[in-house]
Amino acid sequence: MADGHAEVLVVSDFSLAIAGEEKLAHLSFTLRAGERVALIGASGCGKSLTAGALIGLLPAGAQWHGSLRLNGHEVAGLHPARRHAPQRAAAIFQDSASALNPLVTVGKQLMMVPADLPGDAAARAALLLRDVGFDDPAAILPRYPAQLSGGQRQRVCIALALACRHRLVVADEPTTALDLATQQHVVEALSRLSAQPSPPALLFITHDIALAAHLCQRALVMVQGRIVEQGAFEQLTRYPQHPYTRELVEAARRAGEAITPPPPAAAPVRALG
Ligand SMILES: Nc1ncnc2c1ncn2[C@@H]1O[C@H](COP(=O)(O)OP(=O)(O)OP(=O)(O)O)[C@@H](O)[C@H]1O
Ligand SMILES: [Mg+2]
Structure with missing residues (x-):
């Protein structure tokens, strides 16, 4: 499994409703081994519900349809306790x-x-x-x-x-509670994940586009439970299509934040063997 292009996660037309109210609508995206991808969106748009669906923790009574394939195995609706190793994802929370x-x-x-x-x-x-x-x-x-x-x-x-x-790491706002310098340490630690010999895919959940651009190569932009835009940061920040993406990019620019894609992952510190 050292193939850096292997598809770790394939989400196809995944929707989720709570008490009959649609919360996630027709999500479709793919994460490959070694990739760091940001899921960006405003509070309440469905980021943590997406994380929960991936790791297998859904709110009671949630109804879903569509497919979540982890390492080729269907995991939609499957509780972590009922998953075997290739169906599990690591989770990092705030x-x-x-x-x-x-x-x-x-x-x-x-x-x-x-x-x-x-x-x-x-x-x-x-x-x-x-x-x-x-x-x-x-x-x-x-x-x-x-x-x-x-x-x-x-x-x-x-x-x-x-x-x-695990081949998939889901980090849900892991730096939100931290000051800027400490955020940097955590982001560096996350970026080193992809320098591992058999690197996992990282889904980095945040509302901070500048921080996401610093860590991730690509982004999924979520508005009200839908992915309204996805692509490489360079593309997204130069030619944002959706009004919400434009708003995010402009707000970051106004704040003087650099929205640049990350350099290649740092070499692992570890000497194995
Ligand atoms: N256990 C639950 N039961 C009922 N509704 C829920 C539950 N968890 C989330 N929701 C609802 O689903 C929607 C999406 O919530 P979610 O927690 O995914 O937002 P989020 O994007 O992670 O927001 P934040 O940035 O504030 O963490 C919200 O309307 C929320 O109220
Ligand atoms: Mg959340």
């Missing part, structure tokens, strides 16, 4: 504190994931922490989540997602 067990050290949480990496469990955990930008993993491994900053915790969550070796 609230890193609630994603980690407060009573277990970072090292133990990382060692609980059966990672197929060389070396003993502690060495693997240290490597994973290096991959998300910790220069001194030995100092982080014995700490409890509460002894880390929000940005550090978020990077530990990314390390856990890495350890799971």
Whole structure:
């Protein structure tokens, strides 16, 4: 599975309704291995519902139709507990504190994931922490989540997602609660995902087009449960078609934010073997 062009996720005409009200309408998009794609849209447009559908957590009573194929397997409506490995996606949420067990050290949480990496469990955990930008993993491994900053915790969550070796990583507003400098660290850790030997596809959910352009090659623009536009950032920012995309691009320009596509992914820090 080292093929950088393999289709990891194929969403075809996926719609979802809650209590008879359509919330997601006819979503169609594809994510390939190693790609970083942003899902951008205003609050309430359906970004987190999309994330939930992908990882298998739908609101009670949700009705859906269409197809979500992960690594060639249909997963629409399938709860995470009923998914086997190729049908699972890693999820990173805004609230890193609630994603980690407060009573277990970072090292133990990382060692609980059966990672197929060389070396003993502690060495693997240290490597994973290096991959998300910790220069001194030995100092982080014995700490409890509460002894880390929000940005550090978020990077530990990314390390856990890495350890799971899932082919799809869904990050739902992972940097929204962080200050700008810390956001940068987390974005760098996410960008290193694609430098892994067998890189996952990343769906980065945000309302911040400048941040998305910094991390991702492509974007899906969502308005009221529909993807109204999708394409490479260069195309989207130069020739935005939909009024909402134009509004986003103009607002970012007015704020003086650079909306440029990212450089190629940084080389992995890890030396394997
Ligand atoms: N569990 C639920 N039950 C009922 N309605 C829900 C549920 N979750 C989301 N919704 C509704 O679905 C719509 C989309 O919500 P969603 O959480 O996906 O928005 P979002 O784009 O993630 O917004 P934000 O940027 O604020 O996180 C909203 O109208 C919301 O009220
Ligand atoms: Mg949301």
